[in-house]
Amino acid sequence: MTKTLRMEQIEAMLVDEPNDEFLRYGLAMEHSSAGNDAQAAIVLQELIALNPTKPYIPAFLMAGQALLRAGDDDRAATVLKAGIEASTRAGTADALHARGELQGLLSTIE
Numbered sequence: 001m002t003k004t005l006r007m008e009q010i011e012a013m014l015v016d017e018p019n020d021e022f023l024r025y026g027l028a029m030e031h032s033s034a035g036n037d038a039q040a041a042i043v044l045q046e047l048i049a050l051n052p053t054k055p056y057i058p059a060f061l062m063a064g065q066a067l068l069r070a071g072d073d074d075r076a077a078t079v080l081k082a083g084i085e086a087s088t089r090a091g092t093a094d095a096l097h098a099r100g101e102l103q104g105l106l107s108t109i110e
Helices: 005-016 021-033 037-050 058-069 073-090 093-107
Strands: none
Touching (some): 021 058, 037 073, 058 073
């Protein structure tokens, strides 16, 4: 699939800021918008791996959704379960809200 101008711009910014969570999330959303859910899931999983002790919680839900759209239910379930664990560990109101969304999506595939 061809990269969009926006993807190229974000990738250029990531050269200078490789650990920027928002840039990586934005790149994943660009891939998803372009219909490349498999690549979106890869970028989101890279984002999750950037900080394993305090991962970017929304990336788990988006990765799960992208993997489901790509037809990979097993990997989606694995990512969603990891997100549930991460959001529980985080314990913040936002993380606990995300946990509910993760559990809801997981329940649709189990």
